[in-house]
Amino acid sequence: MGFSAGGYLVAATSANFNHRIYSPVDIIDKVSSKPDFSIALYPGHLWLNHKKFELNPSVPATKQTPPTFILQAENDSEDNVNNALVYYIALKNAGVPVEMHLYAQGSHAFGLRHTRFPITGWPNLVKIWLHTIGMIKN
DSSP, rough: OTTTHHHHHHHHHHHHOOOOOOOOOOOOGOOOOOSOOOEEESSOOOOOOOOSSBBOOOOOOOOTSSOOOEEEETOSSSSOHHHHHHHHHHHHTTTTTTEEEESSSSOOOOOOOOOGGGGHHHEEEHHHHHHTTSOOOO
């Protein structure tokens, strides 16, 4: 799970889990680092070319990308909603199970703190999604 730039790191980890940047040291380095799921909250840096609606090439979405949950406020002035939209479309096109929730208000960096906007209930949406994809039980 990552917020803002951390949302980008979630996408990058989900896309590049097979690319080790060091030589294996011990047996644990032979274990897959593929996440079981990803949660990208108001992700940034996914829509780089503001003249074209294309996903950042450093985070290619493939069939191997884990199931992903995306959440974004449309009035986020820091990370434009197009970051979430371009990632969602790329994941859908790759056949990745993905769920996205867009809210009209919430701005940026709302995190876990309670706000007066409906977006404040997002943790429950994640819980429901995790149950839906079989990661948690009731």
